[in-house]
Amino acid sequence: MPQPMNRLLLLAATLLLLSCGGGAAPLTSAARVGAPSHLGANLQRITDWSFTPVYVDLMYQARKFGSAKTPWDEAEVLGSDGWPVGDFGVVLLVGASKYAGNAGSYSLSFEGQAKVAAVASSAKVIELRYDASRKRSSAQVLMPANEDQLMLAFTETGPGIKNVQLIRPGYDADNAPLFTSVFLEHIKRFKTLRFMEWLRTNNNPVSTWQSRVAPQTTHFASRSGVPWEHVIALANQNGHDIWINIPIAADDDYVLQLARLLKQTLNADAKVYVEYSNEIWNGGFEQYNTNRAMAIAQVQANPASVLAYDGKTTAALLAVRRVALRLKEFSDIFRSVYGEGAMFSTIRPVLGFQVVQYMSAKYGLDFIDAVYGSPSRYFYAIAGAPYFDLGEQQTVDGLSTEQVLQAMDTSIKRASIVPLLEADLALASWYGLKFLAYEGGPATFGPGSLAAKKAANLDPRMHDLCVDHLRRWYQQGGDMLMWFMAGAGNWDTRYGAWELTTDLSLPATSKIRCMDTVLAAPPPSASGRNQIPGSFDALAFVGNPAPYSAASVSRVRHLHPGAGLDYLVQAPASGDYALVIRAEARQSGNALEVAVNAKVVMPSFELVKTGWGNPTDNAPISVPLKQGFNTLRLTTRSENQGFILSSLSIR
Numbered sequence: 001m002p003q004p005m006n007r008l009l010l011l012a013a014t015l016l017l018l019s020c021g022g023g024a025a026p027l028t029s030a031a032r033v034g035a036p037s038h039l040g041a042n043l044q045r046i047t048d049w050s051f052t053p054v055y056v057d058l059m060y061q062a063r064k065f066g067s068a069k070t071p072w073d074e075a076e077v078l079g080s081d082g083w084p085v086g087d088f089g090v091v092l093l094v095g096a097s098k099y100a101g102n103a104g105s106y107s108l109s110f111e112g113q114a115k116v117a118a119v120a121s122s123a124k125v126i127e128l129r130y131d132a133s134r135k136r137s138s139a140q141v142l143m144p145a146n147e148d149q150l151m152l153a154f155t156e157t158g159p160g161i162k163n164v165q166l167i168r169p170g171y172d173a174d175n176a177p178l179f180t181s182v183f184l185e186h187i188k189r190f191k192t193l194r195f196m197e198w199l200r201t202n203n204n205p206v207s208t209w210q211s212r213v214a215p216q217t218t219h220f221a222s223r224s225g226v227p228w229e230h231v232i233a234l235a236n237q238n239g240h241d242i243w244i245n246i247p248i249a250a251d252d253d254y255v256l257q258l259a260r261l262l263k264q265t266l267n268a269d270a271k272v273y274v275e276y277s278n279e280i281w282n283g284g285f286e287q288y289n290t291n292r293a294m295a296i297a298q299v300q301a302n303p304a305s306v307l308a309y310d311g312k313t314t315a316a317l318l319a320v321r322r323v324a325l326r327l328k329e330f331s332d333i334f335r336s337v338y339g340e341g342a343m344f345s346t347i348r349p350v351l352g353f354q355v356v357q358y359m360s361a362k363y364g365l366d367f368i369d370a371v372y373g374s375p376s377r378y379f380y381a382i383a384g385a386p387y388f389d390l391g392e393q394q395t396v397d398g399l400s401t402e403q404v405l406q407a408m409d410t411s412i413k414r415a416s417i418v419p420l421l422e423a424d425l426a427l428a429s430w431y432g433l434k435f436l437a438y439e440g441g442p443a444t445f446g447p448g449s450l451a452a453k454k455a456a457n458l459d460p461r462m463h464d465l466c467v468d469h470l471r472r473w474y475q476q477g478g479d480m481l482m483w484f485m486a487g488a489g490n491w492d493t494r495y496g497a498w499e500l501t502t503d504l505s506l507p508a509t510s511k512i513r514c515m516d517t518v519l520a521a522p523p524p525s526a527s528g529r530n531q532i533p534g535s536f537d538a539l540a541f542v543g544n545p546a547p548y549s550a551a552s553v554s555r556v557r558h559l560h561p562g563a564g565l566d567y568l569v570q571a572p573a574s575g576d577y578a579l580v581i582r583a584e585a586r587q588s589g590n591a592l593e594v595a596v597n598a599k600v601v602m603p604s605f606e607l608v609k610t611g612w613g614n615p616t617d618n619a620p621i622s623v624p625l626k627q628g629f630n631t632l633r634l635t636t637r638s639e640n641q642g643f644i645l646s647s648l649s650i651r
Contacts, residue, residue, distance in 0.1 A: 035188070035189050035191040035519060036522070037191045037192065037480060038474070038480055038518075038519075038522075039190070039483065040190050040191060040192030040481070040483065041187070041484075041486035041500075042196060042439060042483065042485035042486065043187070043487065044486070044489065044498075044499060045197040045198065046060065048061050048063055048094050049095050050487070050489075051098065051487070051502065051503065051504075052186075052499070052504065053504070054179060054180065054183050055179065056167055056176045056178065056180055057166060057167055057176060057178075058093065058166040058167075061092070062091060064076075065083075065084050065088045065218070066088065066089045067087075067089055068119075068154065068155050069089065069119070069153065071091050071119055071153065076088040076089070078218075079160065081162065083160060083162045083163075084154075084157070084160065085160055086157060086160070087153075088161070089119055089151060089153040090151065090154075091151045092150045092151060092152065092166060093149055094149045096143070096150060097145070098490065098502075099488060099504070100504075100505040101168075101504070102143055102150075103144060103145035104143060106143060106168060107140060107141075107165075107166070108125070108137075108139040108140065108141050109136060109139075109173065110165065111136055111137075111162040112136075112157065112162060113135075113157075114155060114156055115154070116139060118150065118152060119152065121149050122146075122147050123141055123142060123143045123147055124142045125139050126141075127139055138173075141166065168180065178233055179234060179237065182505075184237065184238055186486065186487065186500075187240075188238050189519055192240060192243055192273070192480065192482065193234070193235070193240050193242060194243035194245075194273075194438065195242060195243065195244055195245065196243075196245045196278050198230075199231070199247075200224050200225035201225070201245040201247065201278040201287075202286070202287065203285060203287065204247040204248065204277075205247075205249065206250065207247070207249035208250075208254055209253055212228070212254070228262075229265070235266060235270055236266065239270075240270065241273070242266070242273070243275065243482060245275050245276075246258070246274065246276055248276075248277040248287035252329070255330050255334075256337070259333055259337040259338065263338055271345075272334075272346060272348065273349075273350050273380070274330055274331075275351075275352055275438065276326050276351075278438075279352065279354075279385075280319075280352070281353060281354050288319075291323060295321070296319075298322065307322060307325065309367075320363045320364050320367075323364055324364030324365060324368050324375075328349075328378045330349060332378070347380075350379070350380060351365070351379050351433075352384070353383070354385075355386050355420060355424060358384075358423045358424045358427050362427055365379075365382075369431070374431065374598065375431045376433060379433055380433065381435065381436045381479070382428050382433055382435060382436070383435070384424055384438070385438055385439040386415065386440045386469075386478070387439070387440060387441060387442070387484075389407075389408065389444070390407040390444070391410060393407045394446050394448070395447050395448040396448050396449060397447070398449060399452045400452055401455040404449060404453055405456050408442060412468055412469050420543075421435075421476045422476070422528075422568055423542050423543045425476070425629060426542045426631045429568065429630055429631045430597055430598050430631040430633070431597075432598070434480075435478055435479055436479050436480050437478060439483075440469070440473065440483060440484060441466065441483050442469075444457065444497050445495060445498075446494060447494045450493070453497060454491040454492060457491060457511065458509060458510060459510060461510070462511060463517070466510070467518060470514070471523075474523035474524050474526065475524050475525070475526060476526065477528065477629055483500075484498055485498050485500075487499045488500070488501045488504050489501075500512045526570070526629070527570075528569070528570035528629060529568075530567055531570045532571055532572075532625075532651070533577070533650060533651040534651075536647065538556050538582075538583075538646055538647050540567065542565075542566040542567065542568055559634075559639075561637065561638060561639055562635070562636065563635070563636050564593075564634055566632070567631070567632040567648065568631055569625070569630050569632055571650075575625065578620040578621070578623075578650070579620065579623045579632070579648065579649070580618060580620050580651075581607070581617075581621070581634075581648055582615050582617050582618070582646040582648070583610075583615060583618065583643050583644060583645050584611070584616070584643060584646065585607040585608060585609055585644075586609070586610075586612055586641045587609055588609045588640065589606070590640055590643040591604045591605060591636075591638040592637060593633075593634070593636075594632075596625065596630055596631070596632050597626070597630055601622070601623050604637050605618070605621060615646040615647075623650070632648075
């Protein structure tokens with residue numbers, strides 16, 4: 001029997017094969033998955049307790065090495081090569097009986113000689129042999145169908161054990177692929193995959209390229225995420241576009257080396273969405289504190305820092321600006337590696353923000369615009385996470401399945417009635433960016449009514465809720481949405497039923513059927529409320545839903561100097577249009593600045609004197625609009641006894 005390749009050689013061969021299609025040329029577009037691009041998915045974290053069998057070799061999902069008798073303590077001393085220096089144990093599978101495909105005979109092999117036995121498991125190690133000529137041992141590990149976990153103890157190890165492999169049943173141990181066929185089949189429906197969880201982005205401490213998880217690293221599932229080479233190998237094998245998350249503390253050299261690696265080994269036609277960390281606005285993650293501290297330190301070390309270009313030094317503002325600055329710097333680095341022509345066609349930097357608080361993106365974009373010029377020079381899109389949930393009943397106990405489904409339906413409908421997304425889309429269109437979703441879907445996170453939450457996710461009606469959620473997202477102007485998340489998971493805990501199924505052997509769950517329904521047809525056309533050519537009420541400004549409140553009526557009557565309103569308008573085609581403002585002005589001297597998509601088209605436009613109670617059309621103003629959504633901004637420049645906006649007409 002030929003000697004199996006070690007982990008590093010196997011991965012190198014896999015990367016070469018997958019990036020070259022088995023020959024000298026990169027994979028062509030014809031070899032790529034044919035999934036539409038409007039719906040992608042997040043991949044879940046690699047762990048021994050995951051219900052998604054990603055790797056053929058279980059060592060890739062193992063925990064850190066532990067003691068031989070108690071492998072779960074992860075306390076074994078490692079040598080400089082990352083392998084134990086003496087006897088050790090390892091946790092490989094937990095919760096295995098809860099999903100199909102884990103029973104059978106696993107092929108075990110390792111460099112060196114040792115006794116091997118199962119720990120806290122009914123699994124059996126048989127046919128253990130040592131080949132002295134190859135200095136390699138092999139065995140079969142029999143996993144019963146009803147066994148919940150697999151842990152192995154290696155004792156009498158002599159000089160030490162290295163290059164352990166445990167190959168799943170049904171695969172050739174001498175020529176095992178990197179990923180399981182059931183996993184590849186499940187994810188091939190998605191064109192784009194987001195690797196935030198794979199890369200252990202949240203609370204990730206890695207700062208240098210030398211300290212990253214390398215392909216030869218052992219038990220990397222317990223460290224700082226999978227190697228970048230595995231991300232590339234998966235993308236190359238199935239032909240995916242990738243959405244990557246760069247660690248919060250990564251230095252410039254880290255980003256440069258990553259860009260070079262992607263340029264050299266990733267399929268040339270793969271798109272790369274680049275995001276800085278994950279949810280840096282979220283105080284629940286360590287990256288929030290890290291970024292905030294870095295922003296403060298940068299200004300303290302250099303009071304002339306661009307972060308404080310306007311003299312403002314509040315910590316919250318500096319932190320938001322630093323996120324945008326760092327992503328801009330990433331964009332510059334990728335541009336230096338890929339070239340100008342690849343920006344936004346191949347390399348797509350994305351600024352993440354909180355959907356319900358668009359200011360977390362606005363302050364960053366305004367900063368980039370003021371200091372470096374248009375953000376569209378550096379960024380491809382902004383992105384939020386439009387989930388639907390149970391609202392005030394999120395953690396209530398005693399709910400029925402019907403009540404859970406009804407609460408979720410209410411959440412979906414409320415998102416349309418209260419147009420939070422309109423403000424996000426207006427910000428994106430103002431700066432010429434796309435509006436994406438880095439995550440989205442049903443959120444059942446939290447304690448309370450766990451059985452009902454699980455039943456609701458399995459209920460046939462969940463298909464319709466998910467389809468409705470996605471349909472409304474696209475209709476409100478959202479672009480690609482990255483579902484959270486693909487794969488199978490345990491839905492019996494307080495941590496949420498995020499995944500598409502509880503078992504990849506169940507390929508027709510409600511959420512999987514939703515994915516296939518939405519992917520089977522083009523997304524519905526976006527439909528904004530201020531469509532042109534036509535007229536609309538001056539009260540139809542961004543974030544002000546009908547029926548209009550008394551406060552919003554007062555707002556259009558009291559636009560003092562410096563105050564303004566944004567209007568999201570949808571044009572059928574690009575071109576020059578005529579804007580007519582209908583208003584009441586008691587006296588002369590009331591002037592507005594008119595801007596469209598971050599460009600001033602009329603610095604000072606004086607409204608005609610009409611007197612109160614006599615709304616009148618003003619002279620037309622030529623405004624250039626692009627096809628689709630545009631953001632029109634009216635800002636008061638001077639005021640003389642006030643004016644009242646009535647309506648706007650664009651033809």
